[in-house]
Amino acid sequence: xxxxxxxxxxxxxxxxxxxxxxxxxxxxxxxxxxxxxxxxxxxxxxxxxxxxxxxxxxxxxxxxxxxxxxxxxxxxxxxxxxxxxxxxxxxxxxx
Numbered sequence: 001x002x003x004x005x006x007x008x009x010x011x012x013x014x015x016x017x018x019x020x021x022x023x024x025x026x027x028x029x030x031x032x033x034x035x036x037x038x039x040x041x042x043x044x045x046x047x048x049x050x051x052x053x054x055x056x057x058x059x060x061x062x063x064x065x066x067x068x069x070x071x072x073x074x075x076x077x078x079x080x081x082x083x084x085x086x087x088x089x090x091x092x093x094x095x
Contacts, residue, residue, distance in 0.1 A: 025043065
């Protein structure tokens with residue numbers, strides 16, 4: 001939900017934050033003996049820094065092994081030789 005800045009300016013923190021978050025910030029403010037706004041801004045900056053630098057935890061990517069059958073070529077040089085022959089046939093117009 002988007003809120004116009006002018007609407008936010010006329011609201012207090014308690015109107016903007018959920019009750020549990022407001023209570024935690026208020027306790028932190030009292031514990032530190034610091035202004036509520038200073039604590040709220042400090043915590044928001046720290047949270048934003050963390051959100052911008054850490055990607056969400058993801059489930060590890062896994063692939064399932066499958067049997068591809070016997071190899072088509074025993075030697076990688078055979079693959080290159082086959083490709084060269086195919087290329088030569090195209091250039092000479094033998095296809």
